Amino acid sequence: MVQGQRSSEHHPLDPLTGEEIDGAVSILTGEKAIGEESRYIKIELSEPSKEALAAYENENQEPERKARIVIRDSSDRKTVEAIVSLTEDSVDSWNHMEGVQPSLTIEEFVACEETVKSNEEWRDALRERGVEDPGLGMVDPWAAGYEFIPEDVDRSKRLAHGLTYLRSSGEDGDEGYSRPVTGLHTFVDLDRMDVVKVVDYGPPDDNSPFPPEEMAYREDDVEFRDDVTAYNVDQPGGPSWEVNGRKLEWQGWHMRVGWTQREGLVLHNIGYEDEGEVRSIIDRASCAEMSVPYGDPEVNDRFKGVMDIGEYNIGRLAKSLSNGCDCLGEMHYWDAAMNTVNGEVNILENAICLHEEDNGTLWERSDWRTDSSEVRRRRRLVVSFVAAVGNYDYIFNWYFYQDASIEVEVRLTGINSVSAVGADEDPSGYKELVAPQLAGPIHQHFFNFRLDMNIDDGPNSLYRVENQPVPSGPEGLDPMGEVDEETLNPGGNAYYADREKITSEGEAKDLIDPLNGRYWQIVNAQETNRLNRPTSYRLMPSGNVKAPMKSDSSVMKRSGFIKYHLWATPFRESERFPAGDYPNQHPGGAGLPEWTEADRNLEEEDIVLWYTLGMNHVTRPEDWPILPAQVYSFKLQPTNFFEESPAIDVPPQHAIRNQDVPDHESG
Known part of the structure; x- marks a missing residue:
């Protein structure tokens, strides 16, 4: 390493x-x-x-x-x-920039908490709940949004909405997320660092204002299972990649590894080497925005709906990755150079991790006639970073495979956002109990990925592809009948992959349809393979969820990109973020909903795909006190991009094991 x-x-x-x-x-x-x-x-x-x-x-x-x-x-x-x-x-x-609020900073988080904790009205609210030492309170500053700011608070001010939790002691490592001070809300003017309003709806249970149990998940708190043996990843010949500065090459893949404070990891110039030529696939790829709306109508939770990228700068919240925990085996790291609010340099070491993983079988063929078998293991390259956003931890993995496919994956872990409930309350539906008097509200996570596509240097066009059944004809089914002009499906079995060309932004707005096998294909009609088929890549959705919020809700106004899973736009330099450049405290309507009103042309264009990946989280006790990673992804696969399978030349394991180990320095 x-x-x-x-x-x-x-x-x-x-x-x-x-x-x-x-x-x-x-x-x-x-x-x-x-x-x-x-x-x-x-x-x-x-x-x-x-x-x-x-x-x-x-x-x-x-x-x-x-x-x-x-x-x-x-x-x-x-x-x-x-x-x-x-x-x-x-x-x-x-x-x-008239009338906008930039994203919140870490330093403002810290100052906001100190400001709230010194406020007497807030301290009195804790004392009324029986807290003898208000200093044990901790405050998480949430983005204030827009419509849920109290009417008597000036929305033009730079605001944060403070939620309070109670630590059990002042010791290092003591967390308070298991003891939310539900009902207490504090609004802070971040420009002046003043508390402008304290709202206290009171505890959900006057006799028992806090859940009775503390959380325990750290290494010193848990008795480990004793039947786990060591699993070591050994690459005696070193890794298969080549890294030169920010340039990365691996198994035909070429790309540049970038970073922004807003998006975190950004990948540029993604291409694949084919017969000595690096063919372009994506010019720029990143997770451009997030939206985390909560579905509980109760006053203490309905305001929750944050955009962690545009409102918080998820790159600034990235963590330094540690050897042997976030990645295994041979690793290469890139640091991230960022700034403090004072304009000083802040270097986050090991912000991006690069490593290889074995990922099961790549392909296999067994022939019973010749008693022969060929098997290839699938290896993938992982470029990743992890961001800790308050109680949640988000892991972003970009996987590159030896068959020239790409998988984009998000893993959600950390701690659920929870609220206290009454001792006899059953909140099922809008909330689910995770521990006594502690409930996690139903919520969703949406991640919008901006993919500036460039198949074989463009221009490109977009197609929607899905299964289309064929009518059986006026006489009904005739299994032994002939196919003719009137009876295209005599046996009733026929269906085909219907390819519909999408000509404008309005036509591109789409939802997944797994029952009909829907996917989208980005095509270069000017480049063909040996079968005279235009080269392309397809975007293959996997698990996803629809946003159920009302169209006139604050969530849909401000995070309009979650309405559709797929959007497509012609490239414009200024169109970088799907909820607009400054979503913090914005009333809504900016970004994709605004741009696509023009219904611009998408035929033979420099096309940007925007894919919204969503997950639904109905909490459960098994998600507490720590959330096992929830995994969601989508894929990009070559289609007519090559003459044959690009995985045909991957060597079998015995050939790799028998290689002489060269002198090597990783990285």
């Missing part, structure tokens, strides 16, 4: 280094007056345009290196967006 470091190879899509973040701040402060109360919300690469990248690749023209800086001026309650040219040492633009 070797710590990943930036090599001498430079590429315009590489994230900003710590030195570049320092340089951007220095340039900005040299030209602009940055107030003492201003906060640097994010400093990240302003990615070059596709035209600039084409000039770089084809003509070796280096594009300007630029940083995008978002600042919150707390004293004037203004949000500013600046573009700084690191190449020219100058500020290219400085724009006041």
Whole structure:
């Protein structure tokens, strides 16, 4: 294992280094007056345009290196967006973004909790519940949303909605999530760090305001099972990948590994090497937004509906991955250079993990006539990161396979968001008991993945493919009959894969239909394989869920992208996030719902697919006190992209085991 470091190879899509973040701040402060109360919300690469990248690749023209800086001026309650040219040492633009709130920061989380805990009205509310030491309270700042902000609170202010939990002691490691102070809500002005309103609906049970049990899941709290033996992953010859800076190559795959504070892991220039040529598949891929709406109508839970990427910057909430826990075997790590609210460099070590996994059988063929058998093991490359968002932990895995397919997977774990209920209350339906007097509200998680497709360098078109049954004809079934113009299905068995070309954004809005085998195919009609079929990749949905919220609900207004599983748009540089650039405290309507009103053309275009992956969570006691990972995914598979199976040349295990072990340094 070797710590990943930036090599001498430079590429315009590489994230900003710590030195570049320092340089951007220095340039900005040299030209602009940055107030003492201003906060640097994010400093990240302003990615070059596709035209600039084409000039770089084809003509070796280096594009300007630029940083995008978002600042919150707390004293004037203004949000500013600046573009700084690191190449020219100058500020290219400085724009006041009228009426928007940038995403919340970690530092604001900490200051918000301290502000609430020093508020006497909040402390009195704890004392009224029998808490002798209010200092044991802990406060999680939630994004305030829009419609659930109290009417007498100015919505133009930068707000957080504080939820309170009670720790049992002041010891390190003591968590309070098993003891929610249900009924107590605190609204904080983050610009002034003042409590603007405390709302107390009272506990659900006056005689027993807190659930009676504490949570225990840490290593020192649990007696382990003793029948688990060691499982070690050994690669004596080292890993099969090649890494040069941010460039990654593995088993035909080529890509660049990027990072933003908002999205976390970003993959650029995903392609596959075929007969010496790297063929393009995806220009840019990331999880661009999340929505986590709760379905309980009760006053203490119905407001819950956060967008963890746009409102919180999930990259800023990423964790440093540890050897042997989050990944096994040979590993390579990339650090993430980010910033603090003071504009200082913050390096998150081991933010992205790279490793290989055995994944069962790739293909097998046994012939009883010749008594022969061929078996190949399937190996996959894993590029991943993990974000801890309050009580939840999200694991994002991008899997690349030896058959040239891609699987995008999210694993949800951590701790459920819970509420206290009365000792005799049965909340089933909207909530489910996970422990005595402790219930988890029904909720959903939606992840919108932005896939800037580019099959064989485009242009591309989009098709919907699904099973279509065939009418049996006017005379009904005739199993031995002939197929003719009137009777296309004499035996009643016929169906076919119906391919419908999608010509506009309005037609592209779609839901999954597993009963009819629906999938979507992105096609390059100008490139064909030896069978004269256009090259393509298909997006294959797996488990998913429909959003049941009313169309005029706050959730659907603000997270409109969850209405459909698939959206498609023609590429525009400015259209990056499905709920808009600034979803925090936004009333709604921005992003995909707004863009697609134009119903733009999708034929022979540079097409972006937006896939919404959803899961439904009806909680259960087995989800407490720790949530076993809930796993959801979708796949991209080549279709007529190759002349034959790209997995045909994967060697059998005995050939790999018999290889001489070379001198090797991983990474």
